Amino acid sequence: MLTVRHISLVQFKNYTQSHFRFHKRIIGITGRNGSGKTNLLDAIYYLCFTRSYFNSVESQNTQYDSNGFRIEGLLDKEGQAGKIICTVKDGKKDISLNDESYDRFSRHIGQYPAVMIAPDDAEIILGGSEERRKWLDTLLSQLYPGYLDHLIQYQKILQQRNSLLKSAATQSGSLDSLLEVFDEQLVQHGTPIFECRRAFLLDFINQVQSRYDFLAGKHEVVNIRYVCSLLEQDLATQLRVNRPKDLLLQRTSAGIHRDDLLFLLDDHPMKTNASQGQRKSFLFALKLAQFEVLKNFKQFPPLLLLDDIFEKLDQERVIRLIQLVSSDAYGQVFITDTHAERVQAAFAHDPACLQLIEMEG
16 A cells, blocks of 8 residues: 655745644545645645646746745555655756655656546546646556656657757758658657557556446446557658658657547547536546556555545535545545535545544635
């Protein structure tokens, strides 16, 4: 089992200096809006992923008028203690595990798996393809160590290739030899990513379907269709054929950076044809299936971070969700809500499992 024993925050978002200890399996974090409930969840997420779930710009994670922040946490993984320290100061970032700094942050991903469910997750369904790739990449990076390394290299080479394409108009002579080098590297790193995404999604939908049926209280056929040009033609051929087009557009028009996931309900796009309740059921099913895959792969349950679920789900779905996370199949669960009594009522069947933290301010 994976648990967070305690966490210390210094100049992280609205926290000047705070310390929290956790000693139960279910942690209810309650308080008014703006009191720091979500920020505490985000700090736990940061310990696991070396980044914020909500803000990609570190200055947005730093308390106003400060030059950095520090998060320290002690986590227990199957009886093994891990002290994680994340510091950002004057634009420089350091992540350490048991007092040893990482040379590459990617080495930390997957060591302490976690799943966050937050209100803005609706963008996974309603937003652009980048949101869906980000969700899938975050999951696969926790499962397969080489995946994130391939992804980082692919994005780096893609940026270099696009820069070269943009400079083509001002350069004399052919760029073919340079583009061929970049193309070979994109194929080297892009093909394994494609194969991993395709293989994973084939089985994953079964996990999503079973959880959707449970949360919705009825059976409706859901599906995830992988949209990728590599399903029709290999990447090397696409890059070669599209080269004139790419020079004209000044960007790379083919590759796994253009992949998408089409979420379907009864074979119709969920983005336009599903009700709000159906989308919520699917989104929670997606994240709970993610939890199950991580648990089976790691052989212990990941952390589950639930932000503001009582406000976003109807009572029937909340009851079913609480029924799930209360079972022995789940590990440590963090839940935020504005009302302490609502969290207490949700776990009235087993009050001994609940630790309630009431935020001030």
